[in-house]
Amino acid sequence: xxxxxxVGLLGLGTVGLGMIKVLALNGGEIKRRLGRExxxxxxxxxxxxxxxxVDLGGIRLHADPMAVVNAEVDVIVELIxxxxxxxxxxxxxxxxxxxxxxxxxxLLAERGAExxxxxxxxxxxxxxxxxxxxxxxxxxxxxxxxxxxxxxSVAGIINGTSNYILTQMAVRGQGFADALAxxxxxxxxxxxxxxxxxxxxxxxxxxxxxxxxxxxxxRFDAVATEGIGQxxxxxxxxxxxxxxxxxxxxxxxxxxxxxxxxxxxxxxxADHLLAKTDGALNAIRVLGNAVGQTLYVGRGAGGEAxxxxxxxxxxxxxxxQGLDHSRLVPQxxxxxxAGxxxxxxxxxxIESAYYLRMRVADEPGVLRAITSILAEFDISIxxxxxxxxxxxxxxxxxxxxxxxxxxxxxxxxxxxxxxxxVRTGASRLRVEHFE
Amino acid sequence: xxxxxxVGLLGLGTVGLGMIKVLALNGGEIKRRLGRExxxxxxxxxxxxxxxxVDLGGIRLHADPMAVVNAEVDVIVELIxxxxxxxxxxxxxxxxxxxxxxxxxxLLAERGAExxxxxxxxxxxxxxxxxxxxxxxxxxxxxxxxxxxxxxSVAGIINGTSNYILTQMAVRGQGFADALAxxxxxxxxxxxxxxxxxxxxxxxxxxxxxxxxxxxxxRFDAVATEGIGQxxxxxxxxxxxxxxxxxxxxxxxxxxxxxxxxxxxxxxxADHLLAKTDGALNAIRVLGNAVGQTLYVGRGAGGEAxxxxxxxxxxxxxxxQGLDHSRLVPQxxxxxxAGxxxxxxxxxxIESAYYLRMRVADEPGVLRAITSILAEFDISIxxxxxxxxxxxxxxxxxxxxxxxxxxxxxxxxxxxxxxxxVRTGASRLRVEHFE
Numbered sequence: 062x063x064x065x066x067x068v069g070l071l072g073l074g075t076v077g078l079g080m081i082k083v084l085a086l087n088g089g090e091i092k093r094r095l096g097r098e099x100x101x102x103x104x105x106x107x108x109x110x111x112x113x114x115v116d117l118g119g120i121r122l123h124a125d126p127m128a129v130v131n132a133e134v135d136v137i138v139e140l141i142x143x144x145x146x147x148x149x150x151x152x153x154x155x156x157x158x159x160x161x162x163x164x165x166x167x168l169l170a171e172r173g174a175e176x177x178x179x180x181x182x183x184x185x186x187x188x189x190x191x192x193x194x195x196x197x198x199x200x201x202x203x204x205x206x207x208x209x210x211x212x213x214s215v216a217g218i219i220n221g222t223s224n225y226i227l228t229q230m231a232v233r234g235q236g237f238a239d240a241l242a243x244x245x246x247x248x249x250x251x252x253x254x255x256x257x258x259x260x261x262x263x264x265x266x267x268x269x270x271x272x273x274x275x276x277x278x279x280r281f282d283a284v285a286t287e288g289i290g291q292x293x294x295x296x297x298x299x300x301x302x303x304x305x306x307x308x309x310x311x312x313x314x315x316x317x318x319x320x321x322x323x324x325x326x327x328x329x330x331a332d333h334l335l336a337k338t339d340g341a342l343n344a345i346r347v348l349g350n351a352v353g354q355t356l357y358v359g360r361g362a363g364g365e366a367x368x369x370x371x372x373x374x375x376x377x378x379x380x381x382q383g384l385d386h387s388r389l390v391p392q393x394x395x396x397x398x399a400g401x402x403x404x405x406x407x408x409x410x411i412e413s414a415y416y417l418r419m420r421v422a423d424e425p426g427v428l429r430a431i432t433s434i435l436a437e438f439d440i441s442i443x444x445x446x447x448x449x450x451x452x453x454x455x456x457x458x459x460x461x462x463x464x465x466x467x468x469x470x471x472x473x474x475x476x477x478x479x480x481x482x483v484r485t486g487a488s489r490l491r492v493e494h495f496e
Numbered sequence: 497x498x499x500x501x502x503v504g505l506l507g508l509g510t511v512g513l514g515m516i517k518v519l520a521l522n523g524g525e526i527k528r529r530l531g532r533e534x535x536x537x538x539x540x541x542x543x544x545x546x547x548x549x550v551d552l553g554g555i556r557l558h559a560d561p562m563a564v565v566n567a568e569v570d571v572i573v574e575l576i577x578x579x580x581x582x583x584x585x586x587x588x589x590x591x592x593x594x595x596x597x598x599x600x601x602x603l604l605a606e607r608g609a610e611x612x613x614x615x616x617x618x619x620x621x622x623x624x625x626x627x628x629x630x631x632x633x634x635x636x637x638x639x640x641x642x643x644x645x646x647x648x649s650v651a652g653i654i655n656g657t658s659n660y661i662l663t664q665m666a667v668r669g670q671g672f673a674d675a676l677a678x679x680x681x682x683x684x685x686x687x688x689x690x691x692x693x694x695x696x697x698x699x700x701x702x703x704x705x706x707x708x709x710x711x712x713x714x715r716f717d718a719v720a721t722e723g724i725g726q727x728x729x730x731x732x733x734x735x736x737x738x739x740x741x742x743x744x745x746x747x748x749x750x751x752x753x754x755x756x757x758x759x760x761x762x763x764x765x766a767d768h769l770l771a772k773t774d775g776a777l778n779a780i781r782v783l784g785n786a787v788g789q790t791l792y793v794g795r796g797a798g799g800e801a802x803x804x805x806x807x808x809x810x811x812x813x814x815x816x817q818g819l820d821h822s823r824l825v826p827q828x829x830x831x832x833x834a835g836x837x838x839x840x841x842x843x844x845x846i847e848s849a850y851y852l853r854m855r856v857a858d859e860p861g862v863l864r865a866i867t868s869i870l871a872e873f874d875i876s877i878x879x880x881x882x883x884x885x886x887x888x889x890x891x892x893x894x895x896x897x898x899x900x901x902x903x904x905x906x907x908x909x910x911x912x913x914x915x916x917x918v919r920t921g922a923s924r925l926r927v928e929h930f931e
Contacts, residue, residue, distance in 0.1 A: 083644055083786045090646045093711055096822070096831030190641075196787035198641025206625070206633025209518055209807030211525045276528055334769060334793065351518045352631035352794060352804040358769065359790035369787040372644030380823055387531070388815055388823075396531030 065098035066379045069129040069159075070120075071150055072140035073106035076164055076191070078115045079364025080138065080371050085116065095376050103132040130154045136378055138371060139163040148172055155183045160382060162374040164191035164367055170265035170281040173272075177392045186381065187392060188374035193266040194219060194343050196366035197359040198373065203273045203347065204394040210349030212274040214314040216493065217345035218338050219266045221361040222257035223289050223309035225249045227326065228339045231297045231306065237290055249341060259288040260309070260324040267311035271322050274313060274347070276395035280322060283405035287325035296488050299418055299459040300328050303444050306336035310493065319404030321411055328416050328461070328492040334358070335495075346495065354495070408467055414443065414492035415462045415470050420455040422482035430480055431458065438473040440465050455484060461492055500533035501814045504564040504594075505555075506585055507575035508541035511599055511626070513550045514799025515573065515806050520551065530811050538567040565589045571813055573806060574598040583607055590618045595817060597809040599626035599802060605700035605716040608707075612827045621816065622827060623809035628654060628701040629778050631801035632794040633808065638708045638782065639829040645784030647709040649749040651928065652780035653773050654701045656796040657692035658724050658744035660684045662761065663774045666732045666741070672725055684776060694723040695744070695759040702746035706757050709748060709782070711830035715757060718840035722760035731923050734853055734894040735763050738879050741771035745928065754839030756846050763851050763896070763927040769793070770930075781930065789930070843902055849878065849927035850897045850905050855890040857917035865915055866893065873908040875900045890919060896927055 070077055081101060084091070092098050104117070105126040123129050126146065130137055130153050137154040139161055141147045147168050154161050156179070163169070169176060169192055180187035190200045194217070203212070218224050222244060229240040241258065244250035256262045264284035272279045289309050300307050305328040314321040329336040334356050338344035343361025348354050360366035381389055421427045428447065435442060441463035448457045462470065470489065477483055505512055519526070519534060527533050539552070540561040558564050561581065565572055565588050572589040574596055576582045582603050589596050591614070598604070604611065604627055615622035625635045629652070638647070653659050657679060664675040676693065679685035691697045699719035707714045724744050735742050740763040749756040764771040769791050773779035778796025783789050795801035816824055856862045863882065870877060876898035883892045897905065905924065912918055 079786075087644060087646050087786065090711075091644060093830050093832040093834075094643050094826070096826075196642075196784075197790055198637050201636060201641050202633050205812065206636050206808055207631075207804065208529050208811045209522060209526060209804045211522050276525075332772075334772065337767075337769065337772065349631075349804065351514075351522065351800045351807075353798075353801055355632055355792070355794035357790070357792055360788045363788075365786045366788055369642065369644045369784065372786075373641055376643045377640065380825070384819075384823065388819065390815070391529070391531075395528050397528040399528075 063097040065100040067102045067134045069132050069134035069137045070101050070104040071126045075364040076367045077140045079368035081115050083365055083368045099375055103129045105129045126150050136160045152179050155179045155185050160186040160378045162188045162371055166192040166265040170268045173279040186378050188378055190374045191367050191370035193269055195361040196369040197357050199345050199357055204390050207349050210351045213348045215270050215274050215347050216310055216312050218308055218343055219311045220257055220263040220309055221341035222250045225341045227307055230294055234294050236294050260286040263311045263324040271313035273394035276399050277403045280405050285323040285408040289326045292326045304331050306331055319406050321406050325491055412464045412466050414464045416490045416492050417460045419458055419487040420484040421458050423456045427482055434473055434476050438469050498532040500535040502537045502569045504567050504569035504572045505536050505539040506561045510799040511802045512575045514803035516550050518800055518803045534810055538564045540564045561585050571595045587614050590614045590620050595621040595813045597623045601627040601700040605703045608714040621813050623813055625809045626802050626805035628704055630796040631804040632792050634780050634792055639825050642784050645786045648783045650705050650709050650782050651747045653743055653778055654746045655692055655698040655744055656776035657685045660776045665729055669729050671729050695721040698746045698759040706748035708829035712834050712838045715840050720758040720843040724761045727761045738881055739766050741766050754841045756841050760926055847899045847901050849899045851925045851927050852895045854893055854922040855919040856893050858891045862917055869908050869911050873904050
């Protein structure tokens, strides 16, 4: 019989414990697939004394994570997160010829060049399915399943916390602050929610998706990012009436003069599957020039769902361990680097449809003045909605524009805000139609 | 530089030509991924003289497909379909040590045992991503991406023709025969639509999905199948009013005493993503015990979408060619066969919720008599709808039951049909709730 694959596990948080649980529960089925057992022999955690609701019997526990890297294990699973000490531990494992499976999107997005180069130099596998989309095998899909395609775009709900908050705002009519506080109480959002609600986490994931979709370098630094904190319950209601839902999207697109990498709250047509992905689910739409539109939906977080991806990587690693790199799927999906300069567009250079919302005095001539400004800036109107709420003297005006460069939209909006009957506090969100 | 991968192509139909088109269009991108070109050097077709709208320049054309198998190529792509001569050609290629990529679900479902055994004996790869779900990488997802899971169920819209017909019936209020005729005119359905509308094609695909989801033998012979021809426009309308859509589903489930493999028109809750998958799209829901519910959507047919899957297989085959079988993903996903007897349940043994629809005389006591029968057979009612159409003297009655064994449902329905005020022509469809 084949010897078990011995795993050294760094980090006993949600995903680490989820992995131990799933291996205990599904060990037999996994062995039937792989022909070999997967066993966690060594693990480390910051606080070994902390009570854990999972049986760790048989696992050697270490306070020092480097002791796990140095233990007699076949592969290292890194679930510590963050840049340091994860970076040092991963590099040390690679140097010692140990393959690494990681869920660490921050590390890969921000230090991927260094990490992937080390893996290549050392001739060792580095797998990261769990870094994006939780249990959805989106990395495998992009690197392998859709390998025949020129990928035109990837658009995804890739941060469950933001999606949960916007969904709660829609369902319960809550404001952002209340929905965030509830999400924190329920454990869906961290005490410091910045990474999630400001779009940093989504930008990490998007830069990885874009790299493997287009064969471009990791460009986390260049992702154009806006958080969801600007979205109001009123925006969600108006979007609804206009036939849209507001979703936290990561978008990576091939454009005429470069690549668009952006993360922002987005109006999505209500009948699109992305609009119907609610709660903490993730959904990723990939448009390939041969396959057309494809969509992948599943839990984007959670211990056992993410462990599903980690263990799938372990199965792949076990099968291919020790093979020449030419036998492996290239780390970022491409054997050959992109030729020429890879330009990532700034927000100001991106063309998009927009949703504009403002409060206006309820008097004649308002619509005419607003539409004149739009015409002057050569901005077509796709839809317009004026409402006179019962609890307010002013009217609400919401406009969906045709695609237009951001600077022109902003210039037009600035002009509108100078009109005497337009109140302060306008909102401007992007709209995506997915032809 | 690496030598190109030389492909011998059997069949120049929609998918074969789609493959040549995609290779021409995306050859550069595919080479960037694989580090090697993929080139079709030889091809065969039944009628070589037929005009084709694709540039076949540089491809040696053969009238005899066996000449392609014997040509100096690295891999054979089989896109002929059907059992014979595809079977003989695939076996011949394997015997000659040539890996085979096929989209032939009929061949694999009906003769998979022989074909896979030959591939194993010859130490040659056999890849079949394109056999199910068109361009959706569902085979890779089940065999690799979800390898950590005990798969509880797979439920999918895996026949685009049936989905197109039921969608047209819903959108245009057409009857089955009219919708079928339109689908034939538009090329969505074959002149002989039996394979699609009777569920044979879906049963082929389902038996493959079930084998790789559960690690059981291919059991096409045991798939319980009902066609969509029994669905009326009235059923679709009533289902709508009850909050459901009628979809052509393939279902593979782990049950207490065996496995359920079934294909039938199914009422699906209107808010489930499967209910929203319209037209010729395919959608597959996989429930794994670690990952939870995941969903995969895309084009289930069409030349270029299916070619996307064929070429993805070629990329995998090229990378792993010549490696020992222990390095490869097992053909049907499992290195070890299922222990013990694998029992596939018959329809009569399967428990399901049901939709019952009948015409009843518009007189007092009807509902009481019907509900008394249901109570007598210990069948709970989830929903009930009685309508008095303007154009008819009789009333329409539709009932959604709680899950109940089929024989009990049928016995109750038979009793109802004996009631003096119940007209002939009742309908009985299954309902699926996807907890």
